[in-house]
Amino acid sequence: MKTAIKLIAIVLGSTLIAASCKKGDDTPAPTVYYQQQDQMGRPAVNTVFNVGNSDKDAFNVTTPANMNAAFQAKFQARLLALNAGYTTNALGQTPAQLSGLLATDVLGASTTGVTTFFDGNPANTLSGRTLADDVIDVELLLIFGGPTGASNPGLTKDNVNANDKPFSATFPYLAAPF
């Protein structure tokens, strides 16, 4: 926190210096600032784990560095409300571990290897998110599937396994609109 204040002070300081350097200009353009409206890292986290509009709104304007302190306990309570029988999941995560992972809503991405939300190989878990990744099934499985993934079998996948249009292997990768 103190570091953050220091950083802000430094940033403000340098802005002031920059501004004062421009004093000679005839038309100093005022700096345009942009204020946060929405954010996301992993899919569906805010909508599933935050209850009520005030928490959903607050989550969208909480910096990731502050999310764990503000939301981990709420997410854990939410997880156990969603699945009272939760012990661990297919990744071996306790309620505290899964909620701790999800509360800081950032998407990990590998810059050297495979990029996937989950492809069956635990080593690749959360190394990115491809267009084809079935992220809803992954999240349902981690919430409802229990330690082996076999619990609540009717609730752990929606049986929609792919997009309705094929993706392109080349930029910009997404399919043309309907």
Added chain:
Amino acid sequence: MKRNKIMLSILAVATLITGGLIYAADHIDAPAVTGQSSDITDLYVFRAQDPNNLVFVANTQGLLAPGATAAAKFDANTIIEFNIDNNADNIEDLVIQCKYDAASNMMQVYGPILPSEKGLRSKLEGSVTASAMVTPYGSAAITGTGSTGIKVFAGPRDDPFFFDLTQYQKILGGMATGFNNPGTDTFAGSNVLSLVVEVPKTLLNSSGSISVWVETKKKI
């Protein structure tokens, strides 16, 4: 006991559905015209066709019907900002900022660059590193490539998200206790406004892994 567990599961799914409905309703409610581009629907980060590059995708303004897609516009007062953390402290070390310029109908990319402002408030950092004309509905994809190898695309695309939201709704209404097999993609046939930025990995200062999140920020 078993019954309790099942009931809880149903309740749990019902709650998930409620979340889904709110998510979907956001998009249905967004007027399929101008100025509502701060609503993010999805973030994707993946290795490019060229394995030396990484692709960042931010989709906004979801559930656009084909008939409403031509009228959907990016907002010149909203920037879309990819935040990249290189040292696992969940504070951005680099940002890729994308700003729509209405006069030229171009999507302009700034960065990746260490931002002078971090957190909830931003200003555009540095200068434009790549830009592309926004692809009109019905046209072939228009792409742009900057001098550092950054590629950009902006325009309507098929929503790549897939999910049987309708069956969730049935479970919520007590009309079903599980999913169908096969399920039905509720997002089939709907479009989003996509922003795709492909960046050489050498510009990401990464030692192997990064954390990414996307933000929309409105001019104040």
